[in-house]
Amino acid sequence: MRLIQLDEIVPVLEKKPKVIEAVKQGFISHAKGEIENPEPVQMLFGAEENTIEGDCHIKTASSKSLPYFCVKLATGFYNNPAKGLPVNNGLVLLMSSQTGAPLALFQDDGYLTSVRTAAAGALAASLVLSDKPITLGIIGTGHQAELQARWIASYCDLAGILIWGRSVDKANTLKIRLADLGLEVKTATSVGELCQSAKLIVTTTPSTSPLIIASDIRPGHHIIAMGSDSPGKVELDPAILGQADVILTDEHFQCLHHGEFGHAVRAGRISETKDQSFGLALNTAEPLGLSDETISVVDLTGLGAQDLAIASFVYQALINT
Amino acid sequence: MRLIQLDEIVPVLEKKPKVIEAVKQGFISHAKGEIENPEPVQMLFGAEENTIEGDCHIKTASSKSLPYFCVKLATGFYNNPAKGLPVNNGLVLLMSSQTGAPLALFQDDGYLTSVRTAAAGALAASLVLSDKPITLGIIGTGHQAELQARWIASYCDLAGILIWGRSVDKANTLKIRLADLGLEVKTATSVGELCQSAKLIVTTTPSTSPLIIASDIRPGHHIIAMGSDSPGKVELDPAILGQADVILTDEHFQCLHHGEFGHAVRAGRISETKDQSFGLALNTAEPLGLSDETISVVDLTGLGAQDLAIASFVYQALINT
Numbered sequence: 001m002r003l004i005q006l007d008e009i010v011p012v013l014e015k016k017p018k019v020i021e022a023v024k025q026g027f028i029s030h031a032k033g034e035i036e037n038p039e040p041v042q043m044l045f046g047a048e049e050n051t052i053e054g055d056c057h058i059k060t061a062s063s064k065s066l067p068y069f070c071v072k073l074a075t076g077f078y079n080n081p082a083k084g085l086p087v088n089n090g091l092v093l094l095m096s097s098q099t100g101a102p103l104a105l106f107q108d109d110g111y112l113t114s115v116r117t118a119a120a121g122a123l124a125a126s127l128v129l130s131d132k133p134i135t136l137g138i139i140g141t142g143h144q145a146e147l148q149a150r151w152i153a154s155y156c157d158l159a160g161i162l163i164w165g166r167s168v169d170k171a172n173t174l175k176i177r178l179a180d181l182g183l184e185v186k187t188a189t190s191v192g193e194l195c196q197s198a199k200l201i202v203t204t205t206p207s208t209s210p211l212i213i214a215s216d217i218r219p220g221h222h223i224i225a226m227g228s229d230s231p232g233k234v235e236l237d238p239a240i241l242g243q244a245d246v247i248l249t250d251e252h253f254q255c256l257h258h259g260e261f262g263h264a265v266r267a268g269r270i271s272e273t274k275d276q277s278f279g280l281a282l283n284t285a286e287p288l289g290l291s292d293e294t295i296s297v298v299d300l301t302g303l304g305a306q307d308l309a310i311a312s313f314v315y316q317a318l319i320n321t
Numbered sequence: 322m323r324l325i326q327l328d329e330i331v332p333v334l335e336k337k338p339k340v341i342e343a344v345k346q347g348f349i350s351h352a353k354g355e356i357e358n359p360e361p362v363q364m365l366f367g368a369e370e371n372t373i374e375g376d377c378h379i380k381t382a383s384s385k386s387l388p389y390f391c392v393k394l395a396t397g398f399y400n401n402p403a404k405g406l407p408v409n410n411g412l413v414l415l416m417s418s419q420t421g422a423p424l425a426l427f428q429d430d431g432y433l434t435s436v437r438t439a440a441a442g443a444l445a446a447s448l449v450l451s452d453k454p455i456t457l458g459i460i461g462t463g464h465q466a467e468l469q470a471r472w473i474a475s476y477c478d479l480a481g482i483l484i485w486g487r488s489v490d491k492a493n494t495l496k497i498r499l500a501d502l503g504l505e506v507k508t509a510t511s512v513g514e515l516c517q518s519a520k521l522i523v524t525t526t527p528s529t530s531p532l533i534i535a536s537d538i539r540p541g542h543h544i545i546a547m548g549s550d551s552p553g554k555v556e557l558d559p560a561i562l563g564q565a566d567v568i569l570t571d572e573h574f575q576c577l578h579h580g581e582f583g584h585a586v587r588a589g590r591i592s593e594t595k596d597q598s599f600g601l602a603l604n605t606a607e608p609l610g611l612s613d614e615t616i617s618v619v620d621l622t623g624l625g626a627q628d629l630a631i632a633s634f635v636y637q638a639l640i641n642t
Contacts, residue, residue, distance in 0.1 A: 075421025089421045100396025
């Protein structure tokens with residue numbers, strides 16, 4: 001078994017188009033029903049009854065089209081910062097689905113998850129982009145906000161980037177960090193102002209109440225919602241999904257459970273048959289019918305298929321060099 | 322994170338009394354409800370629909386009395402021998418339940434599981450042993466049969482060992498391998514003959530039909546059933562549990578699901594309230610009332626608490642040296 005550290009992983013993931021293609025194939029395999037995703041394991045930790053100081057989630061995925069399966073452990077321990085440690089930790093195991101042998105252990109500090117999420121954003125952006133460069137609006141200023149900007153910029157033709165975050169300082173810091181992209185990068189003073197200029201909007205926050213309201217959105221807006229990855233999180237006014245001409249979900253039932261899609265269904269804004277498969281949309285040459293006259297929402301909650309795709313990609317790249 | 326190979330693990334597990342004590346505390350913690358055992362993950366692999374060529378089981382356990390939790394992957398790929406590979410593979414991860422950090426990865430080839438199972442046999446034997454040395458009967462001739470003999474011999478006062486297996490050659494080979502114990506080791510030509518001489522009997526086979534029948538068993542027989550670790554496996558005639566004065570189970574619901582206990586309940590031989598907790602029996606000074614006049618069955622199906630106990634023991638031993 002190969003033990004793979006972050007310093008080996010980072011250079012491999014610089015090959016952005018290849019990474020995006022691998023993640024795309026993961027989405028397509030998932031949509032075709034070729035991925036097995038057993039129910040995740042959740043463990044909770046706390047010294048006292050009813051206090052949660054930490055958790056561990058274990059997700060697994062196997063694919064009929066890859067000779068591997070993966071097991072991903074992700075931990076969050078909320079008192080770690082007081083000990084000088086990051087909240088999140090974890091690792092990814094890649095196993096042979098032909099012999100059951102452990103092949104690789106990635107001590108990646110969550111980086112594979114971050115990048116497979118950014119690659120999904122780039123794929124979603126490529127679906128909704130028109131033929132002329134448009135402005136990307138990023139809501140959120142964290143690590144994933146930066147990755148979304150970089151990965152979408154690497155894959156799509158952008159006119160510029162506009163950033164909004166609750167912290168003006170963090171928005172300015174992200175603007176400076178993105179200077180190397182060679183694009184015009186600005187900050188917006190409000191979500192409404194961001195929506196005035198940006199047609200493609202990516203939301204990357206852990207918000208538990210809607211940040212974009214329905215009146216911010218007009219025909220020609222295309223939203224990629226990355227933040228709502230667990231129950232309670234929500235970034236979009238459910239009415240926006242009611243206005244949308246096209247809604248794509250990475251996994252129908254998962255998005256129904258804890259995505260923006262589910263919020264809108266429960267709010268009575270749409271029926272639960274309103275979504276289309278993101279993976280199938282990636283696999284067809286048929287246009288989605290998006291234009292300056294339509295509104296779309298891509299609801300991405302994160303798939304084991306993405307973890308498996310990116311871990312397999314890195315492993316194959318490393319054993320072939 | 323420390324990567325721990327088998328050659329580091331084996332010497333630590335030579336400290337048998339300490340290993341047995343650690344596993345004992347695991348059973349006691351489990352019985353007291355201090356262990357969290359989420360539902361295991363099961364993945365199945367096969368090239369064709371409805372063919373199973375391999376499987377992977379993921380078991381997890383955390384304990385309120387240890388600063389660790391463990392995640393155990395065990396794979397079985399049934400075409401491996403044709404490729405010159407062992408059927409079983411896997412690994413054990415030990416994680417901090419205080420920070421979520423990965424602490425150790427044991428590439429143990431299943432050895433931690435084998436030894437924690439042998440330690441459980443020794444603990445069970447110590448519960449049912451009388452004050453004078455008695456003969457141990459081992460049914461089965463595999464790796465676990467040898468470990469049971471060694472671990473019980475290290476912990477209990479034996480008069481001798483009698484072995485029965487379906488293969489006479491394998492029984493003879495095991496007899497020779499156990500010569501270093503300094504005990505009289507013999508083979509029996511039948512289970513009935515073994516039961517004539519051995520009062521303490523350990524079953525360690527993957528049998529799917531009963532090997533010991535009710536007429537083999539008389540008062541004074543104490544049976545430790547190790548083999549039935551998944552549905553379909555059974556080593557004891559259900560009528561034996563009907564005759565037993567004491568039945569101990571490592572986990573009531575697990576033994577009901579796929580232990581000897583469950584077979585006997587479904588066969589209508591006993592009620593499902595007939596068992597007592599093995600872990601609580603280990604934790605009390607009160608005698609179980611076993612004697613030459615009683616029959617007992619200890620049904621051991623294997624617990625995550627044992628995995629956690631032995632992985633924690635090895636880890637602590639290695640970081641303290």
